[in-house]
Amino acid sequence: MHELILHHYPTSPFAEKARLMLGFKQLSWRSVLIPPVMPKPDLTALTGGYRKTPVLQVGADIYCDTALIARRLEAEKATPVLFPEGQEFNVASFAQWADSLVFQHAVSLVFQPESIAARFGALPPEFLKTFIADRSALFSGGQASRLPLELAQHQWPSLMGRLQQQLEREEGDFLFGEPSLADFAMAHPLWFLRGTPVTAPLVDAYPAVAAWLARVLGFGHGSLSQMSGEEAIAVAREASPAALPEDALVDPNGFQVGQRVAIAAIDYGVDAVEGELLFSGREELILRREDPRAGTLHVHFPRIGFAIKAL
Numbered sequence: 619m620h621e622l623i624l625h626h627y628p629t630s631p632f633a634e635k636a637r638l639m640l641g642f643k644q645l646s647w648r649s650v651l652i653p654p655v656m657p658k659p660d661l662t663a664l665t666g667g668y669r670k671t672p673v674l675q676v677g678a679d680i681y682c683d684t685a686l687i688a689r690r691l692e693a694e695k696a697t698p699v700l701f702p703e704g705q706e707f708n709v710a711s712f713a714q715w716a717d718s719l720v721f722q723h724a725v726s727l728v729f730q731p732e733s734i735a736a737r738f739g740a741l742p743p744e745f746l747k748t749f750i751a752d753r754s755a756l757f758s759g760g761q762a763s764r765l766p767l768e769l770a771q772h773q774w775p776s777l778m779g780r781l782q783q784q785l786e787r788e789e790g791d792f793l794f795g796e797p798s799l800a801d802f803a804m805a806h807p808l809w810f811l812r813g814t815p816v817t818a819p820l821v822d823a824y825p826a827v828a829a830w831l832a833r834v835l836g837f838g839h840g841s842l843s844q845m846s847g848e849e850a851i852a853v854a855r856e857a858s859p860a861a862l863p864e865d866a867l868v869d870p871n872g873f874q875v876g877q878r879v880a881i882a883a884i885d886y887g888v889d890a891v892e893g894e895l896l897f898s899g900r901e902e903l904i905l906r907r908e909d910p911r912a913g914t915l916h917v918h919f920p921r922i923g924f925a926i927k928a929l
């Protein structure tokens with residue numbers, strides 16, 4: 619059995635979503651810290667170009683995007699469940715909505731000038747410059763656009779008001795009754811807002827929301843120990859990729875196993891990963907690629923939110 623290796627950095631909200639899912643399942647994992655801005659040479663040696671945070675590595679298998687990481691963790695340890703029986707569609711669809719719409723609100727609110735001053739004030743001004751240039755490159759070529767601050771401020775009371783209304787009921791411990799992926803997807807943007815005194819009141823003004831967030835964050839991060847990027851690459855080089863899943867699809871657009879393709883996120887961070895298509899399933903696509911440092915890798919992407927092109 620290979621160890622679970624999470625490539626991440628502490629301040630990333632999507633990384634916090636992954637860390638909390640690991641904590642929820644009480645898993646042990648290795649933590650590889652990656653830079654918050656490009657270049658990320660050790661990470662892209664593994665992914666082939668995908669640069670977003672976090673990425674999960676299991677031996678020579680690389681999982682991009684927390685929607686797929688959630689499914690890989692469910693396969694690693696079945697209980698407690700992230701996708702409760704009978705709620706699979708509701709939970710995955712809600713998570714997709716929160717990861718995009720609620721997260722967009724949080725980004726816009728956190729990156730308002732007063733909040734930037736509080737968040738980055740203690741750091742050298744060159745870091746802020748590098749960070750802003752990196753994030754504008756992150757958004758170039760993708761379909762996502764930044765939500766204007768005024769609109770985020772305008773809509774936020776409806777989002778929080780609805781959440782507060784649902785959670786203040788006695789049976790309102792978690793969004794779908796029992797804990798699920800939905801809670802982690804809704805929690806990470808709020809954790810992000812909480813990180814700066816300017817935006818924390820946007821969460822803390824809603825007591826049932828704050829109490830629910832404390833319950834979700836209370837799952838913790840599981841048990842972790844640090845690993846270097848170099849060591850993670852050596853793990854990949856020495857491992858053989860896992861057997862492919864059996865439930866392949868006839869690809870709706872006619873892509874064939876063995877074909878050379880490029881796969882890229884469609885919203886932002888659209889750097890394409892090239893390789894040989896090995897598997898096209900209902901939820902995931904798997905590419906084989908060779909890396910001079912990491913050897914033969916299987917890179918996994920969710921179907922939703924990623925485009926595939928023939929090379």
Ligand SMILES: N[C@@H](CCC(=O)N[C@@H](CS)C(=O)NCC(=O)O)C(=O)O
Pocket residue numbers: 630631632633654655656669670671672682683684685717756887
């Ligand atoms: N859909 C992705 C979104 C990941 C994402 O947007 N991560 C942010 C950090 S929270 C990111 O990659 N920012 C740029 C970077 O870290 O280089 C997922 O679910 O993993």
